[in-house]
Amino acid sequence: AVPPSSVDGFISVCRAKGKRRGAKATSLRKGHSNTEPATTNGAAEDPEEFDSGRLLRRISEAECELANSAFFTGAIEKILPVLKQAHIREIVCLGLGKLADCNISRYQLAFLRCLQRKLDLGSVQYFDPVFTDCEKEILRQLDGIVLKENLEGKYSAKQNTLYYLPHCPKQISNNLLWRNWSLDQLGRVYLICNSFEQIIINSPERFLQQNARFILQVAKHTVEIPIENNFKFTDIFNDTAFHYFDTTSLQSESSTFWEATEPTYTEEDLELITRTERLHLHENGHENAAQIAD
Template sequence: MSAHPTEGGWKTVSKKKGVKKRRDNVKGGKGMPHEVEFLSVAEGERIQQKIKEAVEELRSSEFWTDCLETIRRAVNKYCTIPLASPSGPFLGSGAAESLEYKKDGVDHCGSTLDSVCYGIGNFSSSVSSRYQLALLFLMLETLQIPRACCLLFDPLFTDWEKRFLRECGMVVIKENEEGKRSIDRPTLFYMIHCGKALYNNLLWRNWSPQELAQTILIGNSFKGIEERLPARVLQRDYTYISRILAVTEEAAFPSSGRYMDVFNDTSIHQFPRKKLDAKPTEFWDSPAEPRYQQCEDLEIIQKGMECFSVS
């Protein structure tokens, strides 16, 4: 299977037969665990076509036009990035360019901004996940982020989905980080409808003015989380979300009836350096790693609980 269009069009490589057992996607509380058969060549081609159609549909939508403006304001506020035209060809030649960056051994690929995507779900079977992936493709293209600078992980990814993403030139993270990835340069985290613990873990791992100031997070509204959770639960289980609320700048994605179930409650979060620096030194001292021992509904798959394959 090839997941990116070449000059001659799309190509597909068949997969070995077998059965994959997995836990269902917990980020949205969807369904019960079930078995998923490996995709045939024809099924793989059909899904690739649906992804391509989702990209083109979003590209021509009013939602993307409005969303792009929201993203543009957020990114340009802290990072000087020349944004590309949003009307270019699907994926373009980015895969080849990304692979060249990887050959050169440049970790940041020469890009002003890195990208990390957690919890996008099974886009081979979920329509919502497919549109979320389509929006990611458009953002990478528009922000001129080489696909080798985009890292993805979901514990529920099938082998087919991992191969698809790699063929696109993206990097599939091999181990479940539980969102605990530290950064040292501007990074866009794309985490649509992820569990609250994942956002909390990310904040903990980057709990310093320098790192948080370089963090742009697209995910569930922190304001919405604050409104829905009792204050004692938020402070006990999701300490870092609770503590960062006062210095968070949040811009909501535009509302859309067409994509309401896909991008509802989604915002871009940023943490201005001036507000972070205004916090007293003790605010940043020795942050304790989240444990969630009293959390009744964790909403994420922790390390060691990932899906497994049977060949």
């Protein structure tokens, strides 16, 4: 692929509506964000103004690089047979971050698009409260569907669905599990996200009971396939794994296991942008990122 730095010229310029120059971007995640500086030798775009054509080329170049990498070949060998056998019907991507600003986000999008082609699925659904109107338009040009509402990860799997949550906070995965907390629905959920095993190893049980109870409970019924972090940039897919759930094993659980109270989180432990916070950002002059661009 042609290095992004060698691509010159402006095709079209978008100005992000309602953005203040220098305002710090906020994603579905707090703290550990796809808006943080990447170690991928790519300069961040101006937060108010960027070249749509150049961004599309950068995404295309990232796809080409990933598709021909040993990293992608190895990942696909592990997860594609499971996904094909499952006859995945939908892909939902949450928390991708700022495509215009961050190489990490672009490579994570590139991975998903390469996987989408392997699955021969027509479109992907995307949501992140930080998407600008221009980034939404880019995703639509790539045949994506930009979702309107911030459900904080509480999406119901009505058919076999792959959820792609690159470096999203554990509460998003926990909310997703809660929304699908039944034998039938967990059987429809396939997840690429931060490793459940590593979340459990690296967090005290008290914290997990409060912030990741459903991850903790379903762990013994989870088939986790680690995605080897051997891409040339090691801060893009680190701690990422593919997960699905053993419905045969889940059948042995009692009714107590299936009791599911909607999760709540303490402010000090909250890592995601809630619907209320998103509205507060809008009232303070930021773009209402939940509005789908016309």
